[in-house]
Each structure stands twice: as C-alpha cells, then as structure tokens.
Amino acid sequence: MNAIEIRNLTKNFGQKQALQGLNMTVPQGAIYGFIGENGSGKSTTEKIICGLIQPSGGSVKLFGRDYKDADVRAKVGVLIEAPGCFPNYSVWNNMMLQAANLGIENAEEEVRKVLRVVHMEGSASNKYKNCSLGMKQRIGIAFALLGNPTLLILDEPINGLDADGMRIMREVLTDVTKNYNCTVVISSHILGELEKIATHYGIVRGGKMIAEMTAEELNANCRTYVELKAKDMAATKAVLERKYTRVETDEEEYIRIYDGVKAEEVVDYMYNELRIAVTEIKTSKIGLEEYYIDLMKEGR
Numbered sequence: 001m002n003a004i005e006i007r008n009l010t011k012n013f014g015q016k017q018a019l020q021g022l023n024m025t026v027p028q029g030a031i032y033g034f035i036g037e038n039g040s041g042k043s044t045t046e047k048i049i050c051g052l053i054q055p056s057g058g059s060v061k062l063f064g065r066d067y068k069d070a071d072v073r074a075k076v077g078v079l080i081e082a083p084g085c086f087p088n089y090s091v092w093n094n095m096m097l098q099a100a101n102l103g104i105e106n107a108e109e110e111v112r113k114v115l116r117v118v119h120m121e122g123s124a125s126n127k128y129k130n131c132s133l134g135m136k137q138r139i140g141i142a143f144a145l146l147g148n149p150t151l152l153i154l155d156e157p158i159n160g161l162d163a164d165g166m167r168i169m170r171e172v173l174t175d176v177t178k179n180y181n182c183t184v185v186i187s188s189h190i191l192g193e194l195e196k197i198a199t200h201y202g203i204v205r206g207g208k209m210i211a212e213m214t215a216e217e218l219n220a221n222c223r224t225y226v227e228l229k230a231k232d233m234a235a236t237k238a239v240l241e242r243k244y245t246r247v248e249t250d251e252e253e254y255i256r257i258y259d260g261v262k263a264e265e266v267v268d269y270m271y272n273e274l275r276i277a278v279t280e281i282k283t284s285k286i287g288l289e290e291y292y293i294d295l296m297k298e299g300r
Contacts, residue, residue: 001064003028003151003183004049009058011044011207018044020207021058026185026200028063031177033198034187035292041207042187043080046153049185050078062151077144080155082136087129091120091139094128095146102147114145117180118172134165141172145180152176154186158193166190170197195288203295211295222291226263227254228281230270239274240266254280 004026011019019041026032036042047053049060051073060067063075085094092111099107115121118138123131131139137157144152158169174197176182188194201218203211213221227250230236237255240247246258257266263281270276286294 001028002026002061003030003063004032004185005059005061005064006045006049007059009045009048009060010056011041011048011053012056018207019048019055019058022204022207022209024202024209025212026183026202028183029177029181030183030200031173031198032183032185033191033194033201033288034185034204035191035194035201036187036204037296040204042204043155044207045204046080046155046185046187050076050080050153052080074147075150077147077149077152079137079140079144079157080153083140083143085128085136085139088127090125090127091115091131092124094139095124095142098143099146104147110146114142117145117175118142119168132165134161134168137161137165137169138172141176145176145182148180150182152182152184152186154184156188157186158188158190166193173197191289191292192287201288203292205296218288218291222286222288223258224260224283224285226257226261226266226281226283228257228263228266229254229279230276231279232276236270236276236278239270239276243269 002025004024006022006024009019009022010017022041022045024045034042048055049067051067062072065072095111095115096107099111104110112121115124118141120135120138120142123135141154141157158166161169170193173184173186177184186194199215201213202209233253233255237247237249240255240257244257244259248256250256263283267278267281270278
C-alpha cells in the first residue's frame with residue numbers, strides 16, 4: 001500500500017492555476033524528497049494533503065483512503081513553516097499544550113518520548129524564544145510526532161541550519177522512518193543534504209510532476225564524467241570540443257567531458273596526438289543537484 005496517491009490534482013487561485021493535473025505516489029516507509037523551484041506547487045500540494053486548503057479537482061488518497069477521512073487524518077503529522085509556540089513558555093509547556101489540544105492520553109509520557117526522538121530531552125526547560133533555529137525545527141517535528149502519526153509532511157525543515165543541525169536532523173528523520181513506522185515527505189532546496197537521506201524523489205515544475213524515482217534510479221540516471229585541468233585551459237577545451245560531443249567548464253574551472261569516456265583515454269588523446277600535458281584528471285558523477293538543474297533546463 002502507498003502512503004500517498006495523488007491523481008490529476010488541480011488548484012486554482014483566482015486566474016492562477018497553481019497545480020495542473022499533478023500526480024504523486026509515495027510508498028509506505030519512504031523518505032520522499034519533494035523538489036521544485038519556488039512557485040512550482042510544492043507547498044500547495046503539501047497544504048492540500050494536510051487539509052489546510054481545498055483542491056479544485058483531482059483525488060488524494062492516504063493509505064488507500066480518501067484524505068478527508070477522519071481516521072486517516074489522525075495519522076498525519078505536519079510541520080509547515082514553523083511550529084506555533086508561545087515564546088516565553090518552556091519547550092515542555094509548549095509540548096504539553098499541544099498534547100492537550102490533540103487530546104492525547106498519557107501526555108507526559110508521550111511528550112518525553114517525542115523529545116527523545118528529536119534529541120531535545122535535555123532542553124525541555126528552555127524557553128522557546130531562547131532556542132536556536134535547529135532546536136526550533138526539531139521542536140516542530142516533535143509537535144508533528146505527537147499522537148504517533150504514520151505520515152509526516154515537512155516543509156523546508158533543514159533550511160537555515162548549520163552543519164551540526166543538519167546532521168542531527170538527518171539522524172532524526174532516518175530514525176523516525178526506521179524505528180517508528182513513519183513515512184516522511186520533505187521539501188527542501190538543500191539538495192545535497194536531501195540526497196543523503198531520501199529513498200524516493202518527486203520533482204515538480206509549473207504545477208506538474210515531471211519525474212518520480214527511487215534513490216537507486218536517480219543513481220543510475222546520474223551520468224559519470226571526466227574532469228581535468230591543463231596549463232592552457234582555453235586551448236585544451238577547444239581541442240577537446242573537436243573530438244567530444246559535450247565539453248563544459250564548471251564553477252571550479254575544471255573542464256568536464258560527458259561522453260562516457262575513460263580518463264586514460266583522454267590523457268592518451270591529449271598527449272599522444274597533441275602533446276598537451278594534463279596537470280590533473282579524475283572521474284566523477286553528477287549528484288542530485290546537478291541532475292535537477294539539468295532537468296529544469298530541459299523544460300525551458
């Protein structure tokens with residue numbers, strides 16, 4: 001069974017069509033990286049799944065049932081933007097208020113459990129306003145985990161975090177899926193971090209889903225390339241362009257060759273045929289960020 005099945009989803013805001021027949025499938029137990037440019041429809045889709053706004057058309061099913069079903073709604077935890085906390089209250093008191101709002105029995109035990117999950121058990125007495133951004137994001141996830149949901153919808157939970165904050169967030173999300181039988185949908189612009197934890201991806205553009213794939217399929221789709229440096233880079237690139245189909249210079253001023261050749265072949269060609277000495281050469285593979293950028297370029 002899939003955690004989420006969306007078919008032909010549309011949403012209009014006046015004359016603007018934010019979603020244009022979007023389809024989406026999220027398997028149970030996945031960490032689903034939801035990717036797209038600003039205004040592509042990510043947040044609109046997430047808000048519809050959470051019941052915060054109504055779609056104009058299409059269907060949304062959660063665990064095989066209509067998303068408006070009260071029982072299935074109780075399985076969804078949400079963090080969109082920021083948690084609604086009282087700044088002068090402690091983390092513990094904010095959590096207890098949220099537990100009361102949800103009518104959770106054994107509230108103290110439940111709050112202790114979710115604070116342990118998000119590595120915040122030692123900070124329960126801190127006032128919310130004194131918490132760092134990373135701590136506030138984890139508090140938001142703790143809010144979303146109250147009530148033992150089986151689906152988490154997280155909108156940009158790692159944006160703005162430092163390296164340690166991102167590491168902790170990766171650990172939290174991995175733990176949630178492995179040990180708490182939870183499916184996670186997470187949107188983020190920090191694709192390098194998303195690539196470290198996501199098991200599935202959905203890429204949206206202009207209100208439509210343009211690609212869905214597993215992490216294994218992404219890895220298979222990401223091309224390898226040879227990148228090199230030489231003493232005369234301009235002359236070297238000009239020479240390589242005569243032989244190879246796609247030759248580019250990256251941000252670090254390496255020359256990249258995407259024709260699926262081996263590094264030693266390039267060295268042999270450069271030196272034996274042209275007497276150009278290569279000073280540095282290696283084989284690399286594009287990651288999620290470059291794959292995404294290439295995919296976006298194809299639609300323009």
